Amino acid sequence: NAGVTQTPKFQVLKTGQSMTLQCAQDMNHEYMSWYRQDPGMGLRLIHYSVGAGITDQGEVPNGYNVSRSTTEDFPLRLLSAAPSQTSVYFCASSSRRPGETQYFGPGTRLLVL
Amino acid sequence: AQSVTQLDSQVPVFEEAPVELRCNYSSSVSVYLFWYVQYPNQGLQLLLKYLSGSTLVKGINGFEAEFNKSQTSFHLRKPSVHISDTAEYFCAVSLPGGKLIFGQGTELSVKP
Numbered sequence: 001n002a003g004v005t006q007t008p009k010f011q012v013l014k015t016g017q018s019m020t021l022q023c024a025q026d027m028n029h030e031y032m033s034w035y036r037q038d039p040g041m042g043l044r045l046i047h048y049s050v051g052a053g054i055t056d057q058g059e060v061p062n063g064y065n066v067s068r069s070t071t072e073d074f075p076l077r078l079l080s081a082a083p084s085q086t087s088v089y090f091c092a093s094s095s096r097r098p099g100e101t102q103y104f105g106p107g108t109r110l111l112v113l
Numbered sequence: 114a115q116s117v118t119q120l121d122s123q124v125p126v127f128e129e130a131p132v133e134l135r136c137n138y139s140s141s142v143s144v145y146l147f148w149y150v151q152y153p154n155q156g157l158q159l160l161l162k163y164l165s166g167s168t169l170v171k172g173i174n175g176f177e178a179e180f181n182k183s184q185t186s187f188h189l190r191k192p193s194v195h196i197s198d199t200a201e202y203f204c205a206v207s208l209p210g211g212k213l214i215f216g217q218g219t220e221l222s223v224k225p
Contacts, residue, residue, distance in 0.1 A: 004156075031211040040122065042203060042215040043157075050210065058212070090156060096211055099145040099164040104156035 002026055006091050006105035013081045013112045021076040021108050023091030029103075030096045032074040036060065036087040037107075043090065049074055050096060081112045115140040117206050119216035127224050128196055134189040134219045136204030145207040146187040148178055151218075152200045160202070163187065174198065199223045 007022045025032065033048035045058030049068040063085060065077040074093075078085060088109050092102040120135040138144065145164050149157040161172025168180040178189045187204060204216040 033212070035215075040217055042117075042119075042217045043213075044215075045212060048212060092157075092213075094211055098209070099162065099207060100211070101147075101159045101162065102211075102213060104149075104158070106156045 004091055004093055004103050004105035006089075006108050008108060009106070010109045011111070013078075013110065015082060015112060017081050019078050019081065021078075021089055021091075021110075023074045023076065023105060024072050025074075025091075025093040025103070026072065027093060027103065028071060029093035030071070031100075031102075032068065032091065032093045033058070033102070034064070034066065034074070034076045035090045035092065036085075037090060038087050046076065046089075078110075081110075083112045086110060086112045115142075115144065115206055115208060115214050117204050117214055117216035119202075119204055119219050121219050122217065123220045123222065125222045125224060126194055129193050131192050132190065132194050132198075132221065134202050134204075134221065136187045136189065136216055138185050138187065138204070138206050140185075140206060142209070146178075146180060147205040147207060147213070148172065148176070148187070148189050149203045149205060150200050151203065157203065160189070194221070194223045196223050196225060 004025045030051045034046040035043040044060045047066040049055045091105040094100045094102040118137045147162045148160040151157045163170045163180045171177045205213045
């Protein structure tokens with residue numbers, strides 16, 4: 001049982017490049033989400049999904065795209081990277097029962113030059 | 114709108130001293146409250162959570178938190194900290210549907 005996995009661990013991009021951050025979970029969780037972590041700002045929700053085929057925007061969705069074709073996978077796409085997207089990105093998953101714990105992946109550190 | 118405020122961005126403390134990390138929330142609906150810990154270069158892991166019932170919640174590593182509805186607070190405490198408790202601590206509110214709203218985080222630095 002690997003929990004929540006994220007790849008890559010670290011990535012450097014040039015402004016304007018695109019990339020996909022991968023997230024997978026093996027706990028059969030319906031709910032998955034992406035956060036970005038910036039100093040002094042805590043974690044901010046980018047996008048989330050309550051099940052395969054269903055996604056919705058969080059607090060800071062601009063510049064990011066998601067899809068959820070399977071229960072296990074929830075990739076995050078950066079369409080045209082900008083320096084403001086330099087951050088640490090975390091994926092999380094949980095069941096949809098009220099009060100359930102969210103389990104976090106180890107994070108992807110992204111640097112956009 | 115729901116929000117979470119962690120009142121201290123950094124808390125330095127000496128080893129074996131007690132510590133309190135403060136968290137206030139605002140919400141117009143009943144919420145579930147969480148404390149997560151993030152050790153350097155790692156993801157977040159759950160310390161404890163309040164769902165209902167007793168207002169004093171015990172978590173891992175000797176931490177506990179008290180839910181105070183009248184003051185809309187959920188402060189985290191430990192009576193005696195260790196060097197290994199050095200980490201960033203996040204308070205969070207869970208909304209219906211599963212979304213988490215996080216506070217800004219508190220860096221706990223335990224010095225020998």
